[in-house]
Amino acid sequence: MATIDEPRSGARAVDRAIEVLNCFEGDDPELSVSELAQRAGLPISTTHRLARALVRGGLLEQDPGTDRYRIGHGLAALARPALDRLGLDEVAPHLYALAAGIRITVSVSLIDDHDAVTVFQARPPVAFCHHQVPRARQSLHASATGHALLAYAPTRAAADLDLDLDRVRRTGFASELIETEDPIRALAVPIVGPHRQVRGALAVQARAARLDSELVRAVVPAMRIAAGRIAPLFQTTGGTALSTAELRSR
Numbered sequence: 001m002a003t004i005d006e007p008r009s010g011a012r013a014v015d016r017a018i019e020v021l022n023c024f025e026g027d028d029p030e031l032s033v034s035e036l037a038q039r040a041g042l043p044i045s046t047t048h049r050l051a052r053a054l055v056r057g058g059l060l061e062q063d064p065g066t067d068r069y070r071i072g073h074g075l076a077a078l079a080r081p082a083l084d085r086l087g088l089d090e091v092a093p094h095l096y097a098l099a100a101g102i103r104i105t106v107s108v109s110l111i112d113d114h115d116a117v118t119v120f121q122a123r124p125p126v127a128f129c130h131h132q133v134p135r136a137r138q139s140l141h142a143s144a145t146g147h148a149l150l151a152y153a154p155t156r157a158a159a160d161l162d163l164d165l166d167r168v169r170r171t172g173f174a175s176e177l178i179e180t181e182d183p184i185r186a187l188a189v190p191i192v193g194p195h196r197q198v199r200g201a202l203a204v205q206a207r208a209a210r211l212d213s214e215l216v217r218a219v220v221p222a223m224r225i226a227a228g229r230i231a232p233l234f235q236t237t238g239g240t241a242l243s244t245a246e247l248r249s250r
Helices: 002-025 033-040 044-056 073-085 088-102 144-151 156-171 213-230 244-248
Strands: 060-062 069-071 106-112 115-122 137-139 174-178 184-192 198-207
Touching: 002 033, 002 044, 002 069, 033 044, 044 060, 088 106, 088 115, 088 213, 106 144, 115 144, 137 144, 144 156, 144 174, 144 184, 144 198, 184 213, 198 213
Parallel strands: none
Antiparallel strands: 060 069, 106 115, 106 198, 115 137, 174 184, 184 198
16 A cells, blocks of 8 residues: 555645745745745645755755745756747847836746746846836736737637727737736737747836836837847747637637
8 A cells, every 4th residue: 555655645745845836926035934834725844844855956945044935046947948948048138128228127928828927027227116027927818918918819718808809909019007006007019920829928017107108109119129029039839839729729
């Protein structure tokens, strides 16, 4: 019986370790063991054992002063091959040039299941503020980035978004007003490759008071030009680039 239960127990430990790592997907760069346990839905003792194992593996680090955990350098090293496959080394100079020109952080997002996931950000050398940093994961159906990704490959499940998607196709960009104490406006344009494949979305966001209609008219053309330039360089292999037919089947 032990030989049968062993792989099950090992797989469960791996699943739990992944749950612990996923706790860092939000806006908190450092978390205590109790916060990790609460977010992962695990006992504190189990979370502590998993966190220590992840520290030994270099996937997490622990601040010696606060005992709080953060993503480790080892995880960044493991992610490097995936980022290389996307062609981000070739894309990055164009994104930094755009960010410097419009003085707003530029981000690139890909489709991951029902979400848009940010895989790269280029900050401008001046005029940066925290309002320009998008959420790491955004709903495809409830964000400017998601609408830009869906507009050229709408799904049947997105039928309620037809009017918004028609507007995106007509204007070439998606817009979203994020209601906060200091409202934020987000803009996104699709990165479209050969055969009309939606390779990703290029997005910016800033305080709505700054990113007003006049600045939108100036920023969007620059975003569309940059999206066109990086599309041939953006190598979304392994199923990341989704065609219209593929998205309709989701």
